[in-house]
Amino acid sequence: MKVDLVLKNARIVDHAGEFRGGVAIANGRIVAVGDDSALPLADRTIDLGGKVLMPGLIDPHCHLGVNYDYDDDMRTETAAAARGGVTTILLYIRNMEGSYIPFYANRRERGEANAMVDFGFHFGIQREEHVGEIAEIARVTGVQSFKCHMGYEPGNPIGIVSSTDAWIYGAMREAAKLPHGVVSVHCENTELVQLLKKEMMATGRQDLAAYTESRPVFVEEEAIARIIRLAELTGCPLYIVHTTAAKGPQMAAEARARGVDVTIETCPHYLTRTAYDPDLDATAKISPPLRDREQLEGLWRGVLNGTVGTIGTDHVPFQKNGGDLWKEKPGVVSFPWELALMLHFGVHERGMSLPRLVELNSYNPARQFGLYPRKGAIAAGSDADLVVVDLEEEREVTHDGKGTCLYEGWRLRGWPVMTISRGRIVFEDGEIDASQIGRGRCVTVPADGLGRR
Numbered sequence: 001m002k003v004d005l006v007l008k009n010a011r012i013v014d015h016a017g018e019f020r021g022g023v024a025i026a027n028g029r030i031v032a033v034g035d036d037s038a039l040p041l042a043d044r045t046i047d048l049g050g051k052v053l054m055p056g057l058i059d060p061h062c063h064l065g066v067n068y069d070y071d072d073d074m075r076t077e078t079a080a081a082a083r084g085g086v087t088t089i090l091l092y093i094r095n096m097e098g099s100y101i102p103f104y105a106n107r108r109e110r111g112e113a114n115a116m117v118d119f120g121f122h123f124g125i126q127r128e129e130h131v132g133e134i135a136e137i138a139r140v141t142g143v144q145s146f147k148c149h150m151g152y153e154p155g156n157p158i159g160i161v162s163s164t165d166a167w168i169y170g171a172m173r174e175a176a177k178l179p180h181g182v183v184s185v186h187c188e189n190t191e192l193v194q195l196l197k198k199e200m201m202a203t204g205r206q207d208l209a210a211y212t213e214s215r216p217v218f219v220e221e222e223a224i225a226r227i228i229r230l231a232e233l234t235g236c237p238l239y240i241v242h243t244t245a246a247k248g249p250q251m252a253a254e255a256r257a258r259g260v261d262v263t264i265e266t267c268p269h270y271l272t273r274t275a276y277d278p279d280l281d282a283t284a285k286i287s288p289p290l291r292d293r294e295q296l297e298g299l300w301r302g303v304l305n306g307t308v309g310t311i312g313t314d315h316v317p318f319q320k321n322g323g324d325l326w327k328e329k330p331g332v333v334s335f336p337w338e339l340a341l342m343l344h345f346g347v348h349e350r351g352m353s354l355p356r357l358v359e360l361n362s363y364n365p366a367r368q369f370g371l372y373p374r375k376g377a378i379a380a381g382s383d384a385d386l387v388v389v390d391l392e393e394e395r396e397v398t399h400d401g402k403g404t405c406l407y408e409g410w411r412l413r414g415w416p417v418m419t420i421s422r423g424r425i426v427f428e429d430g431e432i433d434a435s436q437i438g439r440g441r442c443v444t445v446p447a448d449g450l451g452r453r
Contacts (some may be wrong), residue, residue: 005044051391059089063314077317077401144179147185199214272345276292304346311361313338342357387420
């Protein structure tokens with residue numbers, strides 16, 4: 001048998017360990033994994049020279065089509081994702097009016113016409129009616145992941161509607177009935193945020209730390225405790241997004257010991273930046289906010305000890321106003337640098353193992369959202385979604401695309417040098433293959449009624 005592509009002489013790493021060898025790829029799938037000598041002939045064979053070969057990253061948390069046109073974002077940002085070794089992105093997406101069913105069909109069709117890598121959806125609960133539609137949405141679209149927002153006061157710069165506890169509890173009751181149902185929650189006490197923001201605004205402060213101090217870490221900790229309790233009562237799997245609180249992973253671990261299904265996600269910016277970094281201003285506003293060094297180091301403890309489950313970028317391209325802190329849109333972009341940041345600050349500086357990195361970036365998100373073993377694995381039958389990493393390459397972060405980058409000029413050690421999406425090389429030798437635009441496919445699809453294909 002002759003296959004499409006063979007990658008040999010690799011240091012193959014998955015969540016369970018590593019070994020030397022290679023993989024064979026045909027028709028977009030991995031067909032063999034093992035010793036180089038046992039691999040079949042191929043149309044193209046690449047000697048990786050001992051570089052690391054890992055499952056492609058699954059970014060479980062991003063937002064596209066918010067500030068810019070959705071079609072354009074799906075082209076530019078999935079190309080940026082491919083540059084960073086990301087082979088699947090899951091979009092948190094909101095429909096402020098109408099049903100999610102026609103909305104899904106529209107966004108899936110337009111996404112598949114423009115995306116370079118695979119993508120899927122989580123749907124936001126933005127109206128009470130959305131709770132009652134969960135079962136039908138899951139049946140027709142295959143989407144079984146729903147997000148509830150907290151901490152967004154009325155009149156916030158991006159128009160998000162915060163969920164009441166009743167919406168969250170109702171969504172959890174409905175999602176718990178689904179085979180792969182999960183509710184994600186942005187945890188901040190909305191009413192406390194409203195109070196404290198007004199008090200901080202009255203001081204006239206416009207520095208980035210003023211935003212952080214207007215929503216201190218206890219408003220997140222309180223919300224985490226409350227939402228874990230609702231998950232415990234309903235039996236619904238809970239996914240806590242973009243955690244900034246060092247206590248968050250500990251609280252989740254204690255809940256898991258009681259049998260609660262709860263996963264903590266954090267983001268690269270909370271592991272690398274603080275609100276008190278002197279080079280940052282209002283354009284570094286993020287929701288929840290950057291915190292201080294104590295919270296940053298506490299999150300790293302969770303990353304290293306296994307109490308943090310996943311890393312999501314929360315990538316969102318926004319045009320920043322560069323003016324009033326309180327009117328600034330919160331969000332930054334991270335697709336191209338998340339892996340390099342984790343290699344530099346996690347693997348090289350803190351001694352994190354590569355299998356643990358794969359667990360955070362690929363295996364855990366694939367399992368959490370019903371994609372494993374099609375995604376997140378290097379095994380026969382899995383999609384050939386792979387990233388090649390040069391652990392020793394040093395490169396400076398540069399950004400010339402949309403959105404705000406917090407790492408411009410940083411020199412990082414360890415970079416993705418090749419990205420393969422369903423058997424096609426989409427990034428190689430520092431260049432994106434633009435001919436691969438439109439090859440991305442939606443991974444949240446209906447199959448046999450409820451469930452994913």
